[in-house]
Amino acid sequence: xxxxxxxxxxxxxxxxxxxxxxxGELASRVFSVLARFGRQRRAEISKASYLNSNQISLGxxxxxxxxxxxxxxxxxxxxxxxxxxxxxxALVRHAKxxxxxxxxxxxxxxxxxxxxxxxxxxSVADLREAYFASYKGEEGAVNGTKVNGSVNxxxxxxxxxxxxxxxxxxxxxxxxxxxxxYAIIQTLMEHGWVIQVAEAQYLSAEDMxxxxxxxxxxxxxxGAVPTGIKDKDMLAHLIRENKRRMRDAWLEVPxxxxxxxxxxxxxxxxxxxxxxxxxxxxxxxGGSESSAEDDLVIRVNPEKAAVAMxxxxxxxxxxxxxxxxxxxxxxxxxxxxxxxxxxxxxEYPDPPPLNVEDQPQHxxxxxxxxxxKDVAQRAKILNIDICNGLDPNAIARIVKNTTVGKDGVxxxxxxxxxxxxxxxxxxxxxHFKLLEDHPFRFVVWQARGQYRVDFDVMAKxxxxxxxxxxxxxxxxxxxxxxIRALKKKGKLDERQLCNTMMASPNDIRTIVNDLTVQGFVQxxxxxxxxxxxxxxxxxxxxxxxxxxREKLLHDTYKGQVxxxxxxxxxxxxxxxxxxxxxxxxxxxxxxxxxKQSELDDLKKWxxxxxxxxxxxxxxDDLVAVLRDYCGPLLTA
Amino acid sequence: MSRGGRGSGRxxxxxxxxxxxxxxxxxxxxxxxxxxxxxxxxxxxxRFPSAPPAQAPPPSEYExxxxxxxxxxxxxxxxxxxxTVLNDGMKTGLKRKAGEIAPTDESLFxxxxxxxxxxxxxxxxxxxxxxxxxxxxxxxLFPPELRQFLDRGSNKKKRVLxxxxxxxxxxxxxxxxxxxxxxxxxxEARAEDEEEEPGEDEEVVDEEEKEKGDDEDNWxxxxxxxxxxxxxxxxxxxxxxxxxxxxxxxxxxDNTYE
Numbered sequence: 008x009x010x011x012x013x014x015x016x017x018x019x020x021x022x023x024x025x026x027x028x029x030x031g032e033l034a035s036r037v038f039s040v041l042a043r044f045g046r047q048r049r050a051e052i053s054k055a056s057y058l059n060s061n062q063i064s065l066g067x068x069x070x071x072x073x074x075x076x077x078x079x080x081x082x083x084x085x086x087x088x089x090x091x092x093x094x095x096x097a098l099v100r101h102a103k104x105x106x107x108x109x110x111x112x113x114x115x116x117x118x119x120x121x122x123x124x125x126x127x128x129x130s131v132a133d134l135r136e137a138y139f140a141s142y143k144g145e146e147g148a149v150n151g152t153k154v155n156g157s158v159n160x161x162x163x164x165x166x167x168x169x170x171x172x173x174x175x176x177x178x179x180x181x182x183x184x185x186x187x188x189y190a191i192i193q194t195l196m197e198h199g200w201v202i203q204v205a206e207a208q209y210l211s212a213e214d215m216x217x218x219x220x221x222x223x224x225x226x227x228x229x230g231a232v233p234t235g236i237k238d239k240d241m242l243a244h245l246i247r248e249n250k251r252r253m254r255d256a257w258l259e260v261p262x263x264x265x266x267x268x269x270x271x272x273x274x275x276x277x278x279x280x281x282x283x284x285x286x287x288x289x290x291x292x293g294g295s296e297s298s299a300e301d302d303l304v305i306r307v308n309p310e311k312a313a314v315a316m317x318x319x320x321x322x323x324x325x326x327x328x329x330x331x332x333x334x335x336x337x338x339x340x341x342x343x344x345x346x347x348x349x350x351x352x353x354e355y356p357d358p359p360p361l362n363v364e365d366q367p368q369h370x371x372x373x374x375x376x377x378x379x380k381d382v383a384q385r386a387k388i389l390n391i392d393i394c395n396g397l398d399p400n401a402i403a404r405i406v407k408n409t410t411v412g413k414d415g416v417x418x419x420x421x422x423x424x425x426x427x428x429x430x431x432x433x434x435x436x437x438h439f440k441l442l443e444d445h446p447f448r449f450v451v452w453q454a455r456g457q458y459r460v461d462f463d464v465m466a467k468x469x470x471x472x473x474x475x476x477x478x479x480x481x482x483x484x485x486x487x488x489x490i491r492a493l494k495k496k497g498k499l500d501e502r503q504l505c506n507t508m509m510a511s512p513n514d515i516r517t518i519v520n521d522l523t524v525q526g527f528v529q530x531x532x533x534x535x536x537x538x539x540x541x542x543x544x545x546x547x548x549x550x551x552x553x554x555x556r557e558k559l560l561h562d563t564y565k566g567q568v569x570x571x572x573x574x575x576x577x578x579x580x581x582x583x584x585x586x587x588x589x590x591x592x593x594x595x596x597x598x599x600x601x602k603q604s605e606l607d608d609l610k611k612w613x614x615x616x617x618x619x620x621x622x623x624x625x626x627d628d629l630v631a632v633l634r635d636y637c638g639p640l641l642t643a
Numbered sequence: 644m645s646r647g648g649r650g651s652g653r654x655x656x657x658x659x660x661x662x663x664x665x666x667x668x669x670x671x672x673x674x675x676x677x678x679x680x681x682x683x684x685x686x687x688x689x690r691f692p693s694a695p696p697a698q699a700p701p702p703s704e705y706e707x708x709x710x711x712x713x714x715x716x717x718x719x720x721x722x723x724x725x726x727t728v729l730n731d732g733m734k735t736g737l738k739r740k741a742g743e744i745a746p747t748d749e750s751l752f753x754x755x756x757x758x759x760x761x762x763x764x765x766x767x768x769x770x771x772x773x774x775x776x777x778x779x780x781x782x783x784l785f786p787p788e789l790r791q792f793l794d795r796g797s798n799k800k801k802r803v804l805x806x807x808x809x810x811x812x813x814x815x816x817x818x819x820x821x822x823x824x825x826x827x828x829x830x831e832a833r834a835e836d837e838e839e840e841p842g843e844d845e846e847v848v849d850e851e852e853k854e855k856g857d858d859e860d861n862w863x864x865x866x867x868x869x870x871x872x873x874x875x876x877x878x879x880x881x882x883x884x885x886x887x888x889x890x891x892x893x894x895x896x897d898n899t900y901e
Contacts (some may be wrong), residue, residue: 023735029720033727033773036736043737049788056736057745064792065773069725071785078786086786102713109708121712122806125719126778129804133779137804206784304781583756590765617710621702624709 017564019043022095024571029098030069033058037066038090041076046089046211073127074306077211080218089211093309099567099627100312107315108200111342114180116191120200123307128204131192132301135185189263192305196260199311199349203257204304219249247355258308258349263300310350313635317351317462318342320469320628325442325449330396333438337449339385340377344460347374352463352638375460376453383428383435392423393434396441405433432456447472466637467552473632474555478527485510486518490527493550498531500545519548526558553640560633563626570623577615581608719807724774778804 019042027035040056041047049067053060067088070076074094079087101124109117122137123129129137182188195201210218223245224230233242318341326334386393394402399411402421407430412418426434439458442449447468453459471494478486485508492507493499504519505512522528533545578585584605587593593600601609665677702710720726732746739745779802780793 029717030725031721031727031770031773032729033771034725036729036733039735040737043735055738057733057738058736062772064789065775068775068785068789068792069773071789072725072780081787086788101716102709105712105716106705106709117712118807121716121719122804125716125723126804126806128781128784130779130781133804134806137806140803204781204784209784304784586766589767590762591767592762592765617702618699620710620713621706622699624706624713625699 015043017561017568018092018096021564021568021571022090022092022098024568024575025098026070026075026095028571028574029101030073033062033066034069034073034075037063038070038075038095041070041088042090046087046213048085048087052088071209074208074309077214078209079214080206080210087214089213091211096630097309097312099623100316103316103624103627104200104307104312107312107319108195111198111315112191112194115182115187116195118180118182119188119191120195120307123201123305128304128306130302130304131189134192134305135188135301138182138188139185189300193260193263196305198346199258199314200308201305202308203259203261204306205253205257207253208257215250215253216246219246219253222249244357247357250355251353254354261300261303308349313351313631314345314348316628316631317466317636318345320632321449321465324447328447329441329445332392332395332397333441335389335391336382336386336393336435336438337442339382339389340450340458341460343377343381343385344375348462351466351636354638356638371451371453371459371461372463373459375462376457377460379432379436379439379456379458383432386435387431390424393431393438394421394423397434397437401437402434405437406430463637467640469632469636470556470640471552473629474527474552474559477559478522481525482518482521485514486522489515489518489522490550490555493528493548494552498547498549500547504548527555529554556633556640560630563629563633567623567626567630570619570626574616574619577612577619581612584608585612723805724770724777727771727773728769729771730769776802778802 019039023035023039023042026038036056036058037052040052044051044055047055049060049063052063052067056063058066067076071078075091077089077091079085101121104124105117105121108120119134122134126134182191192201196203207215207218220242223242224232227233227241227245228238233239318338321341322334322338325337383393399415399417402417403409403411406421406426409417409419409421436456439450439452443452443458447465448461449465450458451461475487475490478490488508489504492504496503496507499507501512501515501519505515508515519528519530523530528548528550531547531549532539533547534540534543535545536543587605588597588601588609597606597609665675665679667674667676667678730751732751733739775793775795782790782793785793
C-alpha cells in the first residue's frame, strides 16, 4: 500500500485543524501538503497540491512568519521546508501563555505577549512603532487619553459608573510610553518568556544536526571526518554541545541601554500590581529616539509554557491532595524557581556511561533548591494563613503559649500575622514535611532549611498516575491493580500474575485482553520447544510505561481532533446566521437586526463552542503531562 | 395471617407457606430477614441500561479567563491580514485524485441562500490571498525564494504592525448577548412598572415609540404585534377573518362602491 493511501496520521489532522482555526484556509491547505509528505521543496509542494505556486508561496510566507514551518539554511542553493510540530501544536496553548503572563506580571505584559503571539516574531522597533505610532503624532495631547478614547468606542454608551470602571481597567492595560514597552520586554526576556529570534530556529532537527556536525568537524578536525571509536564518540559529544550552545544563545538577554530596572519587582511571580504602579509609568517623557536594541527580533519562547504548565499542574495536585495553604506555599516555591528554568527537560542530553559502576544514581539538580526562609518571608507578604492545613498538635509544638484542647482545637487561637520569624519558618517547614512525605515526593530535603524539587523524578510519577487514572476510568480497580502489579514485577506469565494479584485467572483474563487491545499492556509468546505450539510456549504479560504513554498520547490527540471536528460541524449548522451576525451593519447592533430566535441560537452556539474549547484545553493539560515534562523513558 | 407488608411474594415459596411478619421464607426455610418496605426487582435486569454520558465539570474562574484569551487571540487573527477563506470545496491542499472533477463555481453555488441580495454589500469581505503589504517583515529570516513576496504591493503606505492595546476585548457574540440580556432585564423591569401603574400605561408606550421609532427594535411586543396589527401575509388570519364575517346580519351593500 502506498503512503498516500494510508490513513492520515492523527497529529497531522490535529495540527491542520489548529492552523485552519487560527490562520485560515490557505495556510492550512499548504500546511496539510507539507505535513502529509514531510520535508519538501516548494516545487514539490506545488506538484502535490492543487494550489498554484503563487498561493503556495504566500501560504509559506504565513507559515514562516508564524514559525509553523522550518526551512533549510539560506546558504544552501535549494530550500527545503518542513513542519515544526511543536510550534504547530502549541497553537492550542496561546491563550494559556497569555494568561500565565497576566498572572505572573500584569495585564500590560500579557497584552505585549498576546500581540507577539499573533504576530509570530517582530523586531522591537516595529513593535514600538505599532504601539506608539499614533502616540507620537499627538504628543501635545494629554498623555494616554487619545488611545483610551479610540478603544473605548464600544463601551461608550454604558452608564457613567460603568464607563469609569472600564476606563480604569484600560489604564491598567494600555502602555504609557516606549520606555515602558522596553522595560516589559526586558523583564519578559529575563524571565525567559520571550527570546531572541535567530535563523537557527528555522532549522529542522536534521538541518540543525548537520550544521552542528559541520561546525564540530571544522573546529577540531579541519573539516575531515574522523575515524576511530574514540574520535567518533568525541564528535557525537561535540555535536550535542554545539546544539546546546546554539539553543542557549537564544535565551541570552542583551544589555538594554539605560532602561529603568524594574525587573526586581516581578521576583517570585508576584501578581500584586500595587508595587508596579508605584513606578510612575506616565511620568517619563515619550522618548521615541531609536535605541541599540531596536534591531533585536523577538518572539515568545515556546518551551516556557510547558514549564509554567508543569508548575500549575503540580500546585493543583497539592491542592487536591494536601491542603490549600500548602499548595500556596508550594506555588511560591515553584514560581521562585521558574525564572531559572528555561525548559522542562534537556533535549540533547549526554548519554549515561556504558558501564554500570560509573552511572550516577540520579544526581540532584542544585539549581532547583529553595530556602524555606525565602518562602516564609514571601508568605508573610502575600498574607497566607500558614497555620491552615496543619495538625493542631504540630502547631502547638511550634507556637509557644498555645495548647490543644480535648476537641482538637487550639486555645488560644493562633493569629498567623502575630507569629515571630522563627515560628513562621518552622510552620513553613512543617508544610514542606507534608510535601516530602507524600508518595509523589513533591519536595526533597536538601540541607538544613533547604528543599529541592526533583522535577524529573516527579514527571515519571505523573505519567504513571495519568495512565492509571485512565485505566481506572475505563476499566475497574482490577485493571489498575494489574498495571501496578506488572510495573512492580516486570514480565509475568499468567500463573505468576494470578499469584501476585491474588486473583483467579478468570477474573484476570478478560482484563488482560482488554488492556492489550487498548495498548496499555503487551504480551509476548516464548516457545519452549522448537515447534511453536500454544501449550508448549510461555505467554508473558508485561507493561511498558513508554508504550502506554505513547498510546495514551495518541488517544488524547484523537480526542482533540474530534473536538475540533465537532466545533466545525456546530459552526456549519449555523453558518448562515454567523455570517449575518458578522455583517458590518449588524455587528454591534445585533439586537436591532436579529430576531429573538437568532439571538438565542447565537447564544447557544457560544456556549457549545466554549464548552468544547474548554475540553480542548483540558486535554492539552494531559498532553503536556504525557509529552512535555520528560524525555523518552527508556527501559532496558 | 397477615402478609406482613411485604412488597413481593418472593419469600412465599411454591408450597404456599405464609411466613410470619418480619421473616422471609426461602426454599422452605424461614429466614429472620425483615424486608419490609424494600422493592425487590423480580424481572431480569436491563440488557442495555441507559447510561448518560459523563459530563465535564463546568469551567472554573481561572479557565473562564483562559477561554476569554483564546477567543480574543483567535478573533484578532481572524480580523488580521493573514486570515484567508478559499471556499473552494476542498478539504486539504492535496491534489485531486485522478478522475475527480474539480468543483466548479456552479456546483459550489447555493441556490437557496447564495443569491446576491442588497445586504451583500454589508458582508464582511473575505480574503482569498493574504495581504502582505501592510506589515513589516524581517527579511533575513525568510528563505531567499520567498523574500520577493514580502515586498509586493504598494510601497506608499507605511508598514505598521497591527497590535491591539486591549486584550480582554469581548468577542462580538459576547457583547451582543450581554446587550440582549440587558434589554431583557429592562423589558422585565418595564413590564413590572406597567403592572404597577396601569393608569400610565399608554404614556409609557407612547414614550417608547417615540424613543425607538423602529418596529423591528421593539421585539418584546412581537407576540401582540402579530395579532393586532393588520399583517396581510398571515394566511391563517385570512381565512379566520372570512369565517368571522357574518354576512347575513351585515348590510350586504356596506362594503361595496356606490
